[in-house]
Amino acid sequence: MVKIGKFTLEKPYILAPLSGVSDLPFRLVSREAGCAFAFTEMISGRSLCYKSNEAQIILKSCAADQPLGIQLLTHEPDIIARAIDCLAGYKFDILDLNAACPVKKVIRSGAGSGLMRQPDKLKELLTSMVARSTVPVTVKIRAGWDSSSINAVEIAKLAQDCGVAAVSVHGRTRKQGYSGAVDYDIIAKVKKSLTIPVIASGDILSGRLTKRMFDETGCDVVMVARGATGNPWIFKEIEEFCRTGILPERPALEVVAGIMERHLGMNVELYGEARGVLHFRKFFGWYTKGFSRVRPLRMRAFLAKTKQEMDGFIGEFRSSGCEHMASIQG
Ligand SMILES: Cc1cc2nc3c(=O)[nH]c(=O)nc-3n(C[C@H](O)[C@H](O)[C@H](O)COP(=O)(O)O)c2cc1C
Numbered sequence: 001m002v003k004i005g006k007f008t009l010e011k012p013y014i015l016a017p018l019s020g021v022s023d024l025p026f027r028l029v030s031r032e033a034g035c036a037f038a039f040t041e042m043i044s045g046r047s048l049c050y051k052s053n054e055a056q057i058i059l060k061s062c063a064a065d066q067p068l069g070i071q072l073l074t075h076e077p078d079i080i081a082r083a084i085d086c087l088a089g090y091k092f093d094i095l096d097l098n099a100a101c102p103v104k105k106v107i108r109s110g111a112g113s114g115l116m117r118q119p120d121k122l123k124e125l126l127t128s129m130v131a132r133s134t135v136p137v138t139v140k141i142r143a144g145w146d147s148s149s150i151n152a153v154e155i156a157k158l159a160q161d162c163g164v165a166a167v168s169v170h171g172r173t174r175k176q177g178y179s180g181a182v183d184y185d186i187i188a189k190v191k192k193s194l195t196i197p198v199i200a201s202g203d204i205l206s207g208r209l210t211k212r213m214f215d216e217t218g219c220d221v222v223m224v225a226r227g228a229t230g231n232p233w234i235f236k237e238i239e240e241f242c243r244t245g246i247l248p249e250r251p252a253l254e255v256v257a258g259i260m261e262r263h264l265g266m267n268v269e270l271y272g273e274a275r276g277v278l279h280f281r282k283f284f285g286w287y288t289k290g291f292s293r294v295r296p297l298r299m300r301a302f303l304a305k306t307k308q309e310m311d312g313f314i315g316e317f318r319s320s321g322c323e324h325m326a327s328i329q330g
Pocket of ligand 1: 016017018019020021041042071098100101140170178201202203204205223224225226227
């Protein structure tokens with residue numbers, strides 16, 4: 001158990017915020033497969049204040065979707081208090097600020113990882129969040145802007161001084177985006193410099209890589225991101241591997257197809273048929289990754305427009321007899 005302010009995290013493996021991915025259906029299938037805490041994808045402070053449709057969808061939750069963290073994206077101190085007030089009717093346990101997003105459009109405004117280069121602005125944002133929020137506040141940062149400006153330790157200490165309850169560190173720079181080596185050393189340094197919990201992110205793709213992250217950094221919690229796409233069972237794998245050193249069996253085709261059907265159904269319920277099926281196409285690719293001879297089917301599924309068509313492709317996958325290829329686990 002890890003204490004994050006007044007909130008107690010039951011297990012040290014959580015689902016990361018993933019824009020365009022970690023919506024309610026994705027969180028529910030992850031929870032069903034063993035995830036004990038999940039973040040929403042990032043939500044812009046302005047769209048929250050304007051109560052945009054997109055914001056309402058991102059915030060869509062339910063009783064089974066608990067405990068939950070909400071992640072805010074903003075560079076505007078005067079928006080923060082209003083955005084937090086707009087969350088008054090929602091049930092969640094942690095409020096996170098995104099200081100890690102590398103996307104050009106985001107950093108151009110000074111938000112996301114742009115905040116790593118504006119410590120004063122970040123301090124102002126976090127101070128008002130901590131003052132206003134009724135739940136513990138956390139912040140997600142990167143190793144630094146680029147390899148010549150690694151400042152995660154300074155930024156993490158600043159955050160701790162502002163009163164945040166935990167810091168998440170993605171061990172890559174803004175310049176690296178989502179590829180290249182994860183800097184375990186910088187996460188270890190952040191951990192040594194703080195008294196609050198440190199949540200590590202970067203290449204948490206298997207039980208083995210999770211153990212490596214714990215061992216090499218001393219982090220308190222790991223955050224599963226791309227490792228959970230199409231593989232919600234990773235949470236069980238992490239738990240078992242960290243406990244026993246043995247990798248569990250991969251789920252059978254039948255189990256994967258069953259989760260796909262439920263995921264598709266929830267997508268259609270949340271977004272309506274056209275958007276729900278479109279959104280599910282990438283999940284079809286992720287769920288079927290690692291199975292042999294599935295490529296032609298995947299190409300056809302990428303063109304599906306209706307639930308009936310997509311259900312048909314899932315059915316074909318189920319009866320295909322495709323097998324897991326040699327281990328893709330890291
Ligand atoms: C498609 C995608 C969307 C992401 N969206 C967010 C986001 O909304 N907020 C955030 O803090 N990080 C976001 N991230 C970063 C992840 O949370 C995570 O830190 C990163 O992918 C590194 O972990 P991994 O190497 O295990 O995937 C996103 C990453 C990806 C690939």
